[in-house]
Amino acid sequence: MAKAIKAKLLSFDMKDRPGLLSEVTTALAGAKVNITAICAYAWDDTAYFDMTTGSNAKAKKALSALKLKVDEEDVIAVEMANRVGELQKVAKGLVEGGINITYMYATTSTGRTSTAIFSTSDNSKALRLINK
Numbered sequence: 001m002a003k004a005i006k007a008k009l010l011s012f013d014m015k016d017r018p019g020l021l022s023e024v025t026t027a028l029a030g031a032k033v034n035i036t037a038i039c040a041y042a043w044d045d046t047a048y049f050d051m052t053t054g055s056n057a058k059a060k061k062a063l064s065a066l067k068l069k070v071d072e073e074d075v076i077a078v079e080m081a082n083r084v085g086e087l088q089k090v091a092k093g094l095v096e097g098g099i100n101i102t103y104m105y106a107t108t109s110t111g112r113t114s115t116a117i118f119s120t121s122d123n124s125k126a127l128r129l130i131n132k
Helices: 020-030 056-064 086-096 123-131
Strands: 003-015 035-043 046-053 071-081 101-107 113-120
Touching: 003 056, 003 113, 003 123, 020 035, 020 046, 020 056, 035 101, 035 113, 046 056, 071 086, 071 123, 086 101, 086 113, 086 123, 113 123
Parallel strands: none
Antiparallel strands: 003 046, 003 071, 035 046, 071 113, 101 113
């Protein structure tokens, strides 16, 4: 059974160049910030970062030293079993509830659970649907 919680996503972008991920993670590690989920990619000449952390306040302070404008938005973090069909169950429950998924990213490991970050057309309703 999947379990969803409210989360805050930090987003920022910067001119793409070699070493950005190292620079960002060095700043966060130096501030003792744990990254709980991350999506980073480059498009054309811009690098985009989306992440959830153990302390967004500390993360924002650390990233401000890099002169970054960091935005914060509401998302939901969904923990689910790491087995076939679990993401499908979540996606189906959301569509049946009239929820549009605007974006999501996830990862799995060799453990028993995986975590996905979702932004939807109605995060509050999505939270209720997943947790029912």
